[in-house]
Amino acid sequence: SAVISQKPSRDICQRGTSLTIQCQVDSQVTMMFWYRQQPGQSLTLIATANQGSEATYESGFVIDKFPISRPNLTFSTLTVSNMSPEDSSIYLCSVGHLANYGYTFGSGTRLTVV
Amino acid sequence: AQSVTQPDIHITVSEGASLELRCNYSYGATPYLFWYVQSPGQGLQLLLKYFSGDTLVQGIKGFEAEFKRSQSSFNLRKPSVHWSDAAEYFCAVGARKIQGAQKLVFGQGTRLTINP
Numbered sequence: 001s002a003v004i005s006q007k008p009s010r011d012i013c014q015r016g017t018s019l020t021i022q023c024q025v026d027s028q029v030t031m032m033f034w035y036r037q038q039p040g041q042s043l044t045l046i047a048t049a050n051q052g053s054e055a056t057y058e059s060g061f062v063i064d065k066f067p068i069s070r071p072n073l074t075f076s077t078l079t080v081s082n083m084s085p086e087d088s089s090i091y092l093c094s095v096g097h098l099a100n101y102g103y104t105f106g107s108g109t110r111l112t113v114v
Numbered sequence: 115a116q117s118v119t120q121p122d123i124h125i126t127v128s129e130g131a132s133l134e135l136r137c138n139y140s141y142g143a144t145p146y147l148f149w150y151v152q153s154p155g156q157g158l159q160l161l162l163k164y165f166s167g168d169t170l171v172q173g174i175k176g177f178e179a180e181f182k183r184s185q186s187s188f189n190l191r192k193p194s195v196h197w198s199d200a201a202e203y204f205c206a207v208g209a210r211k212i213q214g215a216q217k218l219v220f221g222q223g224t225r226l227t228i229n230p
Contacts, residue, residue, distance in 0.1 A: 102163060
């Protein structure tokens with residue numbers, strides 16, 4: 001299965017600033033997914049990122065707040081913009097595999113906004 | 115739309131005891147079903163998955179799950195738990211399509227505590 005390198009692993013940020021999270025995959029994948037896990041909660045899909053097209057955002061998430069880039073088939077970034085304490089969460093990227101229908105997750109970015 | 119319910123928010127079992135974590139899903143067709151485990155401060159690790167075929171699925175770490183279409187369930191079981199099994203467990207469902215990976219919808223999670 002694919003190996004995902006996600007960074008940073010954690011960060012503490014000031015409110016009003018932005019943080020960009022990177023996700024690097026060791027193989028080419030069609031779709032990449034970005035999830036948010038708020039403290040003590042389950043995972044919620046933010047958006048799906050396809051290479052060469054605009055990301056598709058889930059209800060409640062907007063591009064201005066969570067801009068996503070997908071410049072090639074192995075890399076994606078998620079930016080959390082104009083952060084507030086409510087954005088404190090774990091953010092995870094994920095890829096799906098056509099070959100064996102598995103989904104692999106990165107180790108996550110634990111974000112604390114102060 | 116897909117949805118997943120994990121009725122038990124927190125379960126405590128003794129080491130060596132058997133375990134069953136419940137998962138019910140809602141989806142109009144035959145779904146992809148997954149169980150993931152998340153240890154404190156860690157990412158998600160796939161325990162097992164069901165796509166088709168045998169409804170009893172074997173996974174890693176001695177876990178198994180059974181798909182029951184009539185009950186829309188995919189419960190996770192382990193005959194004898196170890197202290198290292200203490201973690202958060204998530205059931206997830208994915209839409210089935212001919213091609214292309216689809217998003218996962220996760221349940222709320224069940225936190226497993228192991229008593230020595």
